[in-house]
Each structure stands twice: as C-alpha cells, then as structure tokens.
Amino acid sequence: MITAFITLGLFDILDILLVAFLLYQVYLLIRGTVAINIFVGLFLFYLMWLLVRALNMELLSSILGQFIGVGVIALIIVFQQEIRKFLLILGSRYNVNQKFSLENWFTKDEVGFQEQEIASIVTACEHMSKSKTGALIVIAKNSDLQAYADTGKIVNSRVSGTLLESIFFKNSPLHDGAVIIANNRILAARCILPVTDSTNIPGSLGLRHRAAIGMSQATDSHVITVSEETGNISYIMGGNIKVRITGADLKKFLAGDYSGFIV
Structure with a gap:
C-alpha cells in the first residue's frame, strides 16, 4: 500500500x-x-x-x-x-x-466461404467495377442481420455472381440498396443500412460508402462496395475502409486473410 x-x-x-x-x-x-x-x-x-x-x-x-x-x-x-x-x-x-x-458450437468451424462462392463474388465485383455498376454487399459474421434483411426483399438464394450482377443492374428493381449474404447464401436485397455519422470520411466517398462504414460499426459484418462513379472496389470492416482494392485483394479478404488490410 x-x-x-x-x-x-x-x-x-x-x-x-x-x-x-x-x-x-x-x-x-x-x-x-x-x-x-x-x-x-x-x-x-x-x-x-x-x-x-x-x-x-x-x-x-x-x-x-x-x-x-x-x-x-x-x-x-x-x-x-x-x-x-x-x-x-x-x-x-x-x-x-x-x-x-x-x-454455433457444432458449426463454429464453418464460418468462411467456399472457393466457388468467393470466386463468384470476386468475379461479380470485377465485372461491376469495369461497367461502373454501383454495388453494396454485406457479409454477415456473428451478428444476426435479420432485422436489416427485413427492410428489403428476402431472396434466400445460393451465392451466384450472375445473380449479384442482375440485382445491381441499373434497371433492376432491387439495385437500390444493399445485398446481405448470411450463412453462405444471399439472404436479401434492397436492404437499408445505418449511415455513419463520422466526420472523418473523405468527401470523395458517397452515401454508399457511408452506409457501408455505418453497417461495419453497428455490427461485425464485413462490407464490399463498388463505386458507381469510379468503379473502385472497397472493403470495409470494423469502421475502417480499404479503397481501390484489386480482385486478388478481395479474394484474400473473403478467404480470411487480412494481412493487406492497412488503414
């Protein structure tokens, strides 16, 4: 003492x-x-x-x-x-x-994507990046996102690159909003996400990115965005954002390798 x-x-x-x-x-x-x-x-x-x-x-x-x-x-x-x-x-x-x-105890090892699902998401994002098609994809981890899914249209379909591109196609009725992927399936589309109120976000990032950051702050979800203006792909987790990533970077992040996620 x-x-x-x-x-x-x-x-x-x-x-x-x-x-x-x-x-x-x-x-x-x-x-x-x-x-x-x-x-x-x-x-x-x-x-x-x-x-x-x-x-x-x-x-x-x-x-x-x-x-x-x-x-x-x-x-x-x-x-x-x-x-x-x-x-x-x-x-x-x-x-x-x-x-x-x-x-959760018996399925705790089954938390990642299969290679085919990773390839589908990466391919879809690369295609949408080239065509400058805006996209907002939420990947659920441990958080229950049913409340957010209920704000949109329930899809409950297997992960498919073609389906993701169809959803975010400009004339699609489901393109305005976020797609939520949970339990390795596309749970819902046209979902509304919470927008961050942080003032530290660069002005070059629009509402889609602010919604992605807000979702990653409110839950443990990881989020992918494709910019409609530039075609840049971004990956967001824990309120931090990695902009202008390549398809190879996205593939690593989806596989659980975040060594290149420098903020």
Whole structure:
C-alpha cells in the first residue's frame, strides 16, 4: 500500500484503470463525430462546478448543482444515438445466445466461404467495377442481420455472381440498396443500412460508402462496395475502409486473410 497525501490500495488502482478504460472506449465511440464536442463541453461544465464548489460560491454552486443532479438524464437525451450504437455493438458482437448455442458450437468451424462462392463474388465485383455498376454487399459474421434483411426483399438464394450482377443492374428493381449474404447464401436485397455519422470520411466517398462504414460499426459484418462513379472496389470492416482494392485483394479478404488490410 502506498501512503502519501492519500491512501492508495490495490482496488483503488483497479478502479482508476477501469474508469480510464471506460473513458477511452467512450472516446473511441464518439471520436470523429459531433458528439465529441458536446462531451468536451459537458466535461468543462463539470470542472467549472467543481471549481465553484471549491471557492464556496454557494449561489452559483447551487444553480450548477441542479444541472449536475439531472446529469444522467441529460446524458441519455444528448447522447441517445451514441448510447444506442454502443448497445447495438454489445448486442451484436457479444451475443450470449450465439456464443453458447449448441448450433454455433457444432458449426463454429464453418464460418468462411467456399472457393466457388468467393470466386463468384470476386468475379461479380470485377465485372461491376469495369461497367461502373454501383454495388453494396454485406457479409454477415456473428451478428444476426435479420432485422436489416427485413427492410428489403428476402431472396434466400445460393451465392451466384450472375445473380449479384442482375440485382445491381441499373434497371433492376432491387439495385437500390444493399445485398446481405448470411450463412453462405444471399439472404436479401434492397436492404437499408445505418449511415455513419463520422466526420472523418473523405468527401470523395458517397452515401454508399457511408452506409457501408455505418453497417461495419453497428455490427461485425464485413462490407464490399463498388463505386458507381469510379468503379473502385472497397472493403470495409470494423469502421475502417480499404479503397481501390484489386480482385486478388478481395479474394484474400473473403478467404480470411487480412494481412493487406492497412488503414
């Protein structure tokens, strides 16, 4: 036990480390969004209240204290989008039912694509890249994407390059939206995805890429985009994006080799 001006024990050190870790996770969650400015403003407001109390300014301290007293409710109102995003991450990435279900236990090794399915996706993306056909393909990992699939049209078909190209063909009724691939099948098309509110995204990336990044932030899904303007293929995971990749790069990523995914 360390004794100086204060008494610091093992649990005190653990408490400080846990609070520091929690604040760091909050920072990562709101980094690059307008919420970071609100967070800094609230933190400065709290420091001002502590200073006023230390100077025994009773009237001002009482007024500020009323705001501090309802601080939790204010935080919920101000950061409702960020709190919802945090709960979505917890629910999708640390789903207890998925981790302990018997079905997941016996099929946990069957998480990747077969070579034929990889070849179909890569070929379709290369063709759409050459013809500058916009595409947005979501690949489910552990998260249950049924809620997102329900926003579109259920397809439930085997993965086929021809089908993917047909879906994203400009005159197709299903081209506007995302295709969701889950359990090695095309689950749905024309799906609506959550759009990221990050301010760090280059202006050259449009709404399709923002939706891809938002989906990868809200779930553990990996997303492929083909730009309608440039034909560039991009791969997105964990909120990070690798732009202008080749068909060979895409094939490696789909096979689970992310060694070239430099952000």
